[in-house]
Amino acid sequence: MGTTSRLVRRGAVFYFRMSVPRRLVVRVGRSELSLSLRTGCRYAATHKCRALSITLDRYFLGLERMTKTTIEQINDRLWRCFQNCLNRNEEIAAICPGDPVFDIYTEAQGLSERVKGYQEQLRSRVYSNAIQDEARELLGAFRPAASALQHACRGVLRARTDSAQHLVGELTGEPQAPRDAMFVGVTADDFRGSPAGSSTPWERRFGL
Structure with missing residues (x-):
C-alpha cells in the first residue's frame, strides 16, 4: 500500500502532520501543524488526512492572498483588544x-482549564460558534474571505489564551509578560487603542 502525504503513525494511532509554509510562519505562529486523527484504521485516517490537507492548503493559499493591509488591520484590532484585557486583568487582580x-x-484553576480548551481549538482548527461570532465582530465591515475569518478566529483564541495566562499570573502573584509572539510588547499601561467611545462591540465584550 502506498504512503499518504502528511499521514504519520505513532504507536496505534495515525496523525496528520504538515509544515507551515515558511513565509507564513510568523502569521500562523508556528512552523508545523500536528494533530491526532483519532483512529488506528489506515483507510479512515487516509480520508481524514486528505480532507485536512485540502482544507489547510486552501486556508494557506487564501492567507497568502490576503493583502498586507488587511492582515495589519486585523492584527491591530486584536492588539487593541488584548490591551483592554490586560487592563481588565489588573483591575480584577486588584x-x-x-x-x-x-x-x-x-479561579486560577478554572482559567487554566479554559486555556486547555482554547489550545485544543487552535490545534484542531475547529472553532466554537462563540469564537467565530467574536471573530466576525472583530472583522466588522471587512466582509472577509474565509481565510481572513480563520485568521481572526486564531487571533481571538491566541488573545484569550495569553490573557487567561496573564490573569492567572496576576492572581497568584506571579505576573508575566505576554507569551504569544503576536502580543509581545503589550503592557497594561501603554494603551494605543481607539479614542474614547469608539470601541467596537467585540472590544467591549471580549474577556474571559
Missing part, C-alpha cells in the same frame, strides 16, 4: 482578592 467569597486558586 479588586477581587478582597472579596471574601473569591477563591484565588479556584
Whole structure:
C-alpha cells in the first residue's frame, strides 16, 4: 500500500502532520501543524488526512492572498483588544482578592482549564460558534474571505489564551509578560487603542 502525504503513525494511532509554509510562519505562529486523527484504521485516517490537507492548503493559499493591509488591520484590532484585557486583568487582580467569597486558586484553576480548551481549538482548527461570532465582530465591515475569518478566529483564541495566562499570573502573584509572539510588547499601561467611545462591540465584550 502506498504512503499518504502528511499521514504519520505513532504507536496505534495515525496523525496528520504538515509544515507551515515558511513565509507564513510568523502569521500562523508556528512552523508545523500536528494533530491526532483519532483512529488506528489506515483507510479512515487516509480520508481524514486528505480532507485536512485540502482544507489547510486552501486556508494557506487564501492567507497568502490576503493583502498586507488587511492582515495589519486585523492584527491591530486584536492588539487593541488584548490591551483592554490586560487592563481588565489588573483591575480584577486588584479588586477581587478582597472579596471574601473569591477563591484565588479556584479561579486560577478554572482559567487554566479554559486555556486547555482554547489550545485544543487552535490545534484542531475547529472553532466554537462563540469564537467565530467574536471573530466576525472583530472583522466588522471587512466582509472577509474565509481565510481572513480563520485568521481572526486564531487571533481571538491566541488573545484569550495569553490573557487567561496573564490573569492567572496576576492572581497568584506571579505576573508575566505576554507569551504569544503576536502580543509581545503589550503592557497594561501603554494603551494605543481607539479614542474614547469608539470601541467596537467585540472590544467591549471580549474577556474571559
